[in-house]
Amino acid sequence: MRIGVVAFALVLLVLAPVRAAHAQFSFDARRFGMGGVSLGRDGSVSRFNPAYRAVKKRSGLNGAPKISIPIPLGLVDFLQQHPLGRLRYDPMFNPDSAGFNPIALMNLITSPPIFYDLKKPPAPTNDVEFTIGKNAFVMDLGQAQVLIPEQEFGLGSTSRVLDIPGPGFAGFHAGVMWFLNYDIGMTLDDSLRRVLKEADSVRANSVYSVRADALGQSGIAPTLSYSGRLTHGAGGADSSDDGVYLGGAVHYYLGAGYARGQGPAGFVTGTPVFGTAPTPLLDDTLWTSNKAFATGFGGDAGVAWISGPFEVGFGINDIGATLSWSDTKVQRFRYFSAGDSLSTELVANHVPTRTKLPITYVANSAIRMGTGTTVGGDVVNSGRGTVIHVGVEQRYTVFAIRGGVSRDQRKHMQFGFGGGLRFGGLGLDVGFWTHSPSLSEKRAMTMATSISIY
Amino acid sequence: MKACAAALLVCVAACGQGKAIFNVDVYSYMAGTGKDTIPYIIPPATSDSASTVLKVSLPPGFGSSSVDSVKITTGNADLLNAGGTGSIGFSLYFAADSAGTYTAPAALSIPSTAVSGPDTVAVAITGDLSGIVDSLFKQNVLWVRIQAKGTNGGATLVSGKGVLTALLIRVVLQDKVF
Numbered sequence: 001m002r003i004g005v006v007a008f009a010l011v012l013l014v015l016a017p018v019r020a021a022h023a024q025f026s027f028d029a030r031r032f033g034m035g036g037v038s039l040g041r042d043g044s045v046s047r048f049n050p051a052y053r054a055v056k057k058r059s060g061l062n063g064a065p066k067i068s069i070p071i072p073l074g075l076v077d078f079l080q081q082h083p084l085g086r087l088r089y090d091p092m093f094n095p096d097s098a099g100f101n102p103i104a105l106m107n108l109i110t111s112p113p114i115f116y117d118l119k120k121p122p123a124p125t126n127d128v129e130f131t132i133g134k135n136a137f138v139m140d141l142g143q144a145q146v147l148i149p150e151q152e153f154g155l156g157s158t159s160r161v162l163d164i165p166g167p168g169f170a171g172f173h174a175g176v177m178w179f180l181n182y183d184i185g186m187t188l189d190d191s192l193r194r195v196l197k198e199a200d201s202v203r204a205n206s207v208y209s210v211r212a213d214a215l216g217q218s219g220i221a222p223t224l225s226y227s228g229r230l231t232h233g234a235g236g237a238d239s240s241d242d243g244v245y246l247g248g249a250v251h252y253y254l255g256a257g258y259a260r261g262q263g264p265a266g267f268v269t270g271t272p273v274f275g276t277a278p279t280p281l282l283d284d285t286l287w288t289s290n291k292a293f294a295t296g297f298g299g300d301a302g303v304a305w306i307s308g309p310f311e312v313g314f315g316i317n318d319i320g321a322t323l324s325w326s327d328t329k330v331q332r333f334r335y336f337s338a339g340d341s342l343s344t345e346l347v348a349n350h351v352p353t354r355t356k357l358p359i360t361y362v363a364n365s366a367i368r369m370g371t372g373t374t375v376g377g378d379v380v381n382s383g384r385g386t387v388i389h390v391g392v393e394q395r396y397t398v399f400a401i402r403g404g405v406s407r408d409q410r411k412h413m414q415f416g417f418g419g420g421l422r423f424g425g426l427g428l429d430v431g432f433w434t435h436s437p438s439l440s441e442k443r444a445m446t447m448a449t450s451i452s453i454y
Numbered sequence: 455m456k457a458c459a460a461a462l463l464v465c466v467a468a469c470g471q472g473k474a475i476f477n478v479d480v481y482s483y484m485a486g487t488g489k490d491t492i493p494y495i496i497p498p499a500t501s502d503s504a505s506t507v508l509k510v511s512l513p514p515g516f517g518s519s520s521v522d523s524v525k526i527t528t529g530n531a532d533l534l535n536a537g538g539t540g541s542i543g544f545s546l547y548f549a550a551d552s553a554g555t556y557t558a559p560a561a562l563s564i565p566s567t568a569v570s571g572p573d574t575v576a577v578a579i580t581g582d583l584s585g586i587v588d589s590l591f592k593q594n595v596l597w598v599r600i601q602a603k604g605t606n607g608g609a610t611l612v613s614g615k616g617v618l619t620a621l622l623i624r625v626v627l628q629d630k631v632f
Contacts, residue, residue, distance in 0.1 A: 127473045127474070127475055128473075128474050128475065129475040129476075129477065130474065130475065130476045130477065130513070131476075131477040131479065132476055132477065132478050132479065132511075132512065132513070133478075133479035133482035133483070134479070134482040134483045134485075135482065136479065136482065274511040274512075
């Protein structure tokens with residue numbers, strides 16, 4: 001039971017502003033050292049920008065490795081502190097232990113210990129003080145008040161689990177992708193937020209609720225895409241990558257299934273606050289697809305311009321992606337205090353509904369100077385906040401030093417720096433970066449190490 | 455209540471190794487109900503007592519927690535003596551039900567305060583209840599009986615009333631929810 005409560009707590013609290021994970025999804029210490037920036041051709045923006053698919057893959061582009069292999073020093077350290085054979089008794093994983101801290105566990109989940117934590121994410125362990133009276137109930141959460149979000153909190157993502165380009169000619173490709181989209185948003189009402197965030201008293205005959213809106217959908221999308229080089233630089237097509245590249249894709253979405261829930265959940269206090277049972281409040285609507293193969297069109301577009309050492313690109317995905325579900329069931333779930341029962345009411349069945357995929361965009365630029373200097377920046381928005389990265393690398397013979405800054409989804413500034421050594425086809429990179437875990441306003445710092453193969 | 459308790463427990467659970475501290479305003483359950491007043495009439499050369507009993511609701515879900523301490527941090531009463539000379543003391547009894555407060559030993563006894571003639575005398579009620587009533591503060595409901603015990607060694611009737619003006623109990627729990 002306790003585990004259930006803790007799990008609920010974790011979900012409730014940390015669905016919260018999920019930190020910008022753009023950099024954290026990479027295992028490249030070079031990228032961490034540059035503040036998480038993706039350097040166009042040798043970065044990961046081709047996932048978002050179809051124009052980059054027409055740019056030739058060139059190895060060793062100003063120090064870009066073919067592959068980066070992470071050195072999981074953090075994992076080694078973690079396993080030393082938390083031996084696998086003793087996980088069952090480990091306070092970190094044992095909710096019955098007095099040392100169990102759900103926030104520390106959540107930090108572990110949101111910041112997997114692949115790399116070595118120089119400064120671990122802080123986990124509040126303060127006392128919580130409650131004042132209880134006949135008509136008063138005050139919760140002073142102390143430092144933990146920072147965990148209570150001011151605005152809507154949640155998480156969402158659109159993934160292309162599989163993106164198979166398929167055969168093609170003259171820049172055209174026919175393929176198929178498997179998409180997965182989820183978005184969960186929750187908003188505390190003003191009363192509940194004041195109680196949790198400002199230690200305001202729970203009042204008699206008042207409503208305290210969380211409004212939730214959760215959507216999940218998945219399906220496949222046969223895709224026709226084009227990527228090509230519009231112009232060439234001086235000297236012809238093969239002398240350099242210079243030119244303007246265009247890319248686009250049209251998706252015919254075939255939704256396999258979706259579900260959406262929306263509504264408040266909470267309670268209404270009685271008089272007095274303590275001594276009368278609050279009435280649970282639940283009045284939610286659930287939409288579910290009865291049949292698969294919702295249909296809809298959407299598209300991607302991208303452009304990239306490369307001129308000598310300079311490149312800039314912009315890509316946008318899932319433009320106008322609206323799925324029409326022909327057969328949907330709409331149900332209403334309500335709690336009735338009389339009889340302590342939950343009722344399910346069929347509002348409508350076999351009705352059409354529509355869902356949308358959020359638009360994702362990325363803009364990037366990089367300049368690779370002949371002096372061994374590379375400067376880059378990118379802006380990414382995948383539906384839940386904009387992430388900005390700016391980074392620079394300077395190479396001196398076999399050495400490289402790097403630095404960068406980023407602004408994460410929660411608008412916190414983060415910093416990265418690092419360096420590298422390269423001997424022939426092999427390199428060793430180290431990158432340090434700060435990040436703010438979901439459940440803290442403070443920064444943690446992690447050291448990433450990776451071996452690069454050129 | 456379950457929803458409220460669940461919300462509370464979520465907050466407690468989120469705070470890791472911290473302790474849960476409850477300031478229970480017992481007086482708020484009495485104020486305006488008349489239960490904050492204990493009239494007394496003590497005939498000459500006798501002792502007598504009068505009580506008020508009340509129910510206090512506490513958050514559920516802390517049955518498995520361990521109680522670090524239970525203290526009355528703020529407690530005040532006024533003895534509004536109408537006449538006579540004697541002494542009035544207070545005792546507090548805690549139990550899981552109303553009847554139990556009459557059989558439980560006193561958790562706290564405040565030394566008698568002398569009263570004489572028409573006067574108002576302030577009495578401080580503070581003390582450490584740790585180890586005496588710990589288990590009761592892990593339950594959802596608690597009953598408290600406040601007894602005023604008077605002695606009249608004089609030849610005239612001692613009468614008046616004791617009026618509670620504040621009673622705040624601070625309970626510190628080592629969280630072990632459920």
